[in-house]
Amino acid sequence: MKLIFERSREGRGTAYLPACDVPERLPAGELRKAPLRLAQVPETEVDRHYSELAQQTHGVNKGFYPLGSCTMKYNPAVNEYAASLPGFTDIHPLQDADSVKGAEELCSRLERYLAEITGMDAVTLQPAAGAHGEFTGLLLIKAYHRACGNTARKKIIVPDSAHGTNPASASMAGFDVVSIASDAHGCVDLDALRAAVGEDTAGLMLTNPNTVGLFDPNILEITRIVHEAGGLCYYDGANLNAVMGIARPGDMGFDVVHVNLHKTFSTPHGGGGPGSGPVGCRQFLARFLPHTGGAESIGDVRSFGGNFLVAVKAFAYILSIGAEGVPLAASNAVLNANYMRVKLADVYPMAYDTVCMHEFVMSLEKLHHETGVSALDVAKAMLDHGIHPPTMYFPLIVHEALMVEPTETETKETLDDAIAILRGIRDAAQADPASMHEMPLHTPVRRLDEVGAARNPVIKYAF
Numbered sequence: 001m002k003l004i005f006e007r008s009r010e011g012r013g014t015a016y017l018p019a020c021d022v023p024e025r026l027p028a029g030e031l032r033k034a035p036l037r038l039a040q041v042p043e044t045e046v047d048r049h050y051s052e053l054a055q056q057t058h059g060v061n062k063g064f065y066p067l068g069s070c071t072m073k074y075n076p077a078v079n080e081y082a083a084s085l086p087g088f089t090d091i092h093p094l095q096d097a098d099s100v101k102g103a104e105e106l107c108s109r110l111e112r113y114l115a116e117i118t119g120m121d122a123v124t125l126q127p128a129a130g131a132h133g134e135f136t137g138l139l140l141i142k143a144y145h146r147a148c149g150n151t152a153r154k155k156i157i158v159p160d161s162a163h164g165t166n167p168a169s170a171s172m173a174g175f176d177v178v179s180i181a182s183d184a185h186g187c188v189d190l191d192a193l194r195a196a197v198g199e200d201t202a203g204l205m206l207t208n209p210n211t212v213g214l215f216d217p218n219i220l221e222i223t224r225i226v227h228e229a230g231g232l233c234y235y236d237g238a239n240l241n242a243v244m245g246i247a248r249p250g251d252m253g254f255d256v257v258h259v260n261l262h263k264t265f266s267t268p269h270g271g272g273g274p275g276s277g278p279v280g281c282r283q284f285l286a287r288f289l290p291h292t293g294g295a296e297s298i299g300d301v302r303s304f305g306g307n308f309l310v311a312v313k314a315f316a317y318i319l320s321i322g323a324e325g326v327p328l329a330a331s332n333a334v335l336n337a338n339y340m341r342v343k344l345a346d347v348y349p350m351a352y353d354t355v356c357m358h359e360f361v362m363s364l365e366k367l368h369h370e371t372g373v374s375a376l377d378v379a380k381a382m383l384d385h386g387i388h389p390p391t392m393y394f395p396l397i398v399h400e401a402l403m404v405e406p407t408e409t410e411t412k413e414t415l416d417d418a419i420a421i422l423r424g425i426r427d428a429a430q431a432d433p434a435s436m437h438e439m440p441l442h443t444p445v446r447r448l449d450e451v452g453a454a455r456n457p458v459i460k461y462a463f
């Protein structure tokens with residue numbers, strides 16, 4: 001399809017509105033020297049351009065999207081409605097506090113709900129994404145050790161199954177990262193953890209359920225080991241979808257947690273934002289939180305109060321499903337994942353063949369070995385059936401991994417269709433492996449040069 005700039009013709013822009021007759025009051029030096037280079041296209045063309053883009057992309061609104069670890073669940077329209085109300089959209093953070101009482105109340109109530117759901121005492125809505133929340137939470141841990149005069153605590157322990165953002169955030173926050181191996185069940189190896197902790201331990205970063213979709217049965221022992229060594233425990237709550245309303249990071253022994261409002265709490269995030277990664281902590285860390293204005297605060301991590309409209313959607317979501325709906329959503333997420341897991345396990349070996357939480361990981365190592373058909377080939381074949389592929393090649397500890405997260409908002413029929421499609425792909429892979437390297441055949445674009453796209457991204461129009 002053509003870029004909008006390729007549809008552009010000099011002088012063809014639509015001007016339904018008369019030219020502005022309000023005198024320009026900006027100081028001369030502040031005005032642009034040349035007009036903005038916008039595409040000059042009539043409104044029909046603009047409309048068609050964006051409609052075509054919408055038709056060529058895949059979203060939850062179009063089809064099943066079982067992208068593990070990303071929680072691509074359906075986001076109810078009522079949340080969008082709430083976030084579009086002028087009382088929320090037409091306000092400004094520099095406005096008189098008296099005139100935005102409603103927005104303030106919404107934020108403080110959302111903070112309370114999130115504190116309740118995570119088992120924490122205080123919450124900040126300022127961080128703009130999950131990784132940003134991790135960074136913020138780690139700064140709290142750093143500030144705490146510094147305030148205690150413990151400058152030797154420089155190491156953050158991260159299991160090898162961790163989301164890539166964990167070691168990255170720890171390193172950005174100035175810590176040394178110590179990676180520890182997982183045990184045969186994909187959980188934290190307690191002996192490895194005992195060997196890793198010491199006087200230099202600042203803390204542990206963990207996600208539970210972990211990235212292979214399992215709830216660590218030793219979670220209380222894990223947080224105890226870290227606390228006894230003088231470290232703090234950070235909970236990566238990006239994927240709270242399996243446990244919200246059922247189990248709380250605070251009760252598991254964690255001191256700091258971030259949640260991804262744009263995963264669990266229903267904000268669309270396929271295109272990359274805006275997101276929100278609120279951070280919760282225990283009372284003894286609250287004085288370090290950003291945006292408090294206190295002397296010990298780590299300072300702002302973003303302008304003003306965070307991505308406010310994402311907070312509005314999360315607030316609307318929590319209120320609309322209510323205190324009963326939160327654990328019900330989690331239970332259904334777990335049920336859907338286990339339903340698919342059981343119906344697929346005989347043809348796609350599970351990396352860990354046990355009851356899972358909100359997602360499960362299949363290993364296509366054997367299929368790859370026997371037929372040459374890889375996890376990538378299977379993922380590409382799914383595209384021809386209108387299904388977004390699962391997460392591929394993650395977590396790194398599983399070879400030829402496909403990580404499936406169906407979410408709670410899908411019907412049994414959708415799951416059954418996906419199961420039938422995956423089983424069919426597996427039959428095709430055995431019958432005609434060579435053809436599998438050609439997939440997809442029916443998508444707007446076929447196989448892309450993914451390495452080239454990562455190494456030499458073209459993100460700017462060359463006028």
Ligand SMILES: *Cc1c(COP(=O)(O)O)cnc(C)c1O
Nearest residue numbers: 069129130131163165207236238
């Ligand atoms: C998505 C995710 C993150 C990162 O969240 P972003 O909002 O993309 O920065 C961190 N940890 C886990 C386990 C995740 O699934």
